[in-house]
Amino acid sequence: MHFSLVSRLTGWASHVPARGWQILGGLLAVGVVCTAGYFGYRSSHQELEQAPPAPATIPVERGDVELSVTAPGQVVDAGERAVQAQVSGTVEDLLVKPGEAVHAGQVLAHLGPREKFEQAVAAAQMQVLEAQIELDKVDYDLILSQAEVDLVEAQKKYDAAQQERESKIYQRSSQETVDIARANYVLAQNAVTQAEIYYDNFDGLPEDNSMRAEAFSQLAAARQKRDSALANLNWLLGKPDAQEIAAADAHLSLAKQELEKAERIYELIKKGQAPEVGLAEARLNDAQAALKAAQSDLDSLEVKAPYDGVIVEAAAEPGQATSPGMELLSLIRPEELEAQTTVVEEDLPLIEPGQPAQLFVDALPDQDVTGAVSRIIPKRASGDRALYIVYLSLDAIPEHLVSGMTIDASIVIDRRQDVLRLPLSAVRSRPDGTAEIEIWQNGQIEKRQVKTGLKGDSYIEILEGLSEGDAVVTR
Numbered sequence: 001m002h003f004s005l006v007s008r009l010t011g012w013a014s015h016v017p018a019r020g021w022q023i024l025g026g027l028l029a030v031g032v033v034c035t036a037g038y039f040g041y042r043s044s045h046q047e048l049e050q051a052p053p054a055p056a057t058i059p060v061e062r063g064d065v066e067l068s069v070t071a072p073g074q075v076v077d078a079g080e081r082a083v084q085a086q087v088s089g090t091v092e093d094l095l096v097k098p099g100e101a102v103h104a105g106q107v108l109a110h111l112g113p114r115e116k117f118e119q120a121v122a123a124a125q126m127q128v129l130e131a132q133i134e135l136d137k138v139d140y141d142l143i144l145s146q147a148e149v150d151l152v153e154a155q156k157k158y159d160a161a162q163q164e165r166e167s168k169i170y171q172r173s174s175q176e177t178v179d180i181a182r183a184n185y186v187l188a189q190n191a192v193t194q195a196e197i198y199y200d201n202f203d204g205l206p207e208d209n210s211m212r213a214e215a216f217s218q219l220a221a222a223r224q225k226r227d228s229a230l231a232n233l234n235w236l237l238g239k240p241d242a243q244e245i246a247a248a249d250a251h252l253s254l255a256k257q258e259l260e261k262a263e264r265i266y267e268l269i270k271k272g273q274a275p276e277v278g279l280a281e282a283r284l285n286d287a288q289a290a291l292k293a294a295q296s297d298l299d300s301l302e303v304k305a306p307y308d309g310v311i312v313e314a315a316a317e318p319g320q321a322t323s324p325g326m327e328l329l330s331l332i333r334p335e336e337l338e339a340q341t342t343v344v345e346e347d348l349p350l351i352e353p354g355q356p357a358q359l360f361v362d363a364l365p366d367q368d369v370t371g372a373v374s375r376i377i378p379k380r381a382s383g384d385r386a387l388y389i390v391y392l393s394l395d396a397i398p399e400h401l402v403s404g405m406t407i408d409a410s411i412v413i414d415r416r417q418d419v420l421r422l423p424l425s426a427v428r429s430r431p432d433g434t435a436e437i438e439i440w441q442n443g444q445i446e447k448r449q450v451k452t453g454l455k456g457d458s459y460i461e462i463l464e465g466l467s468e469g470d471a472v473v474t475r
Helices: 002-014 018-050 114-137 140-167 175-200 210-237 242-270 275-299
Strands: 057-059 061-077 081-084 089-094 107-112 302-304 309-314 327-332 337-344 356-361 369-380 387-394 406-423 434-441 444-455 459-464 471-473
Touching (some): 061 356, 140 242, 140 275, 337 369, 406 444
Antiparallel strands (some): 057 471, 309 327, 337 387, 369 387, 406 459, 434 471
16 A cells, blocks of 8 residues: 555656746745754753743842840930039029020029128138248247257156166165165164153152153153154165165156157257247138138129030029028030930840940931940839830030930841841841842752851851852742
8 A cells, every 4th residue: 555655646646747846846945844843843942941930039149247136215415414502692693594505614604692702712811821920920949949958857757766666676775875764763762761861750749740740741752753764764775666676666657758858849949840830821721711701702603604505404592591402504515415315134144345236316307316225224213014124325516406305226246247148037047147048040949058147137257158140939
């Protein structure tokens, strides 16, 4: 049958003219191209159906990673100061009102009564003059001469006390004194013997006989004189007892102290430090100090601004009595504004002085305000929430910023600049600082182990495992 078909075609072909052969060849060529295109399309469509679709990805990029803490608060005036009265008196007038700008040294108020303080200054000046006169009256040469005399007298007393103490190791008196006392005793004994002989002449008479009584009286007196002489002789022949020695020691110690005192005074006077001079100079110094205080009180009647600033409050009024330390006015220094913020207790351990901060002022939304942590109060603030106060200094004070304005601060805890990073949502970091992520490469998903760094507010730092431009699968 095959050969029959060929024969038929061969036979048919022999009757086809040349023009027909050209048309037939063209048709055959078109058929071949169409057939090939059909099979090519079919093969390509099958390959597309077999390849996986591309997942959602995000490229690894370079940029900053920042970790910050939110700290709401308000602007406060670190330079606010109460202008106080320095004396007890009366407010005579106030020269400024709240809201007025003042400059350093400007008189803000007058206190009084001025006459009272002027009289106090005059009295103090008189006391200084009198003290100076007393000092000028001091005769230095006379004082030195008197000190020399006092020193000589003290030396004599000390020498005598020392001799007296040394004598206590011997008998109470010299031999000559003892001999005299012994002679007195002998004479007294002889007088007793003679009185006894005389009395014997009247011994037989009655007791009321006047001659017998007179003889007895003479005998008694002689015996009494003899006993006294004997007692004195025995005392002189004996040595001092413990009480006498203690008394001599005390006398010597006192004399020594007086001598040392006289020596010190004499030496001070020779150096120009006479006690009389020192006392007069001390009185003069006291008088001068009193004058200085009185003059200061008089000067303080003009209450002046301590620095350039703005009056924000008047706490007193004319006619009101004053006392030292009483507040008269309240003054602020606008350039000393700072921010008082609060942080939760979980963030407090992260805060350190010097950390930079970005401040957003509600009333000045277009102002770029920056600062830094200046002070941390390590005590829980009052209230129900566990909050802690953190003060921020301002790098510059923008125009129209005033105390009391509400702010929201962002305190930068840490920052990495120009590093590889990914959004936090694209990385699940482990506690050990590693993570497993997927990247889309060469039409397929590939898993990678990466090392992470700083975990910021929005991004996380990539230390190892990725390159800039890698497509990270985000599903």
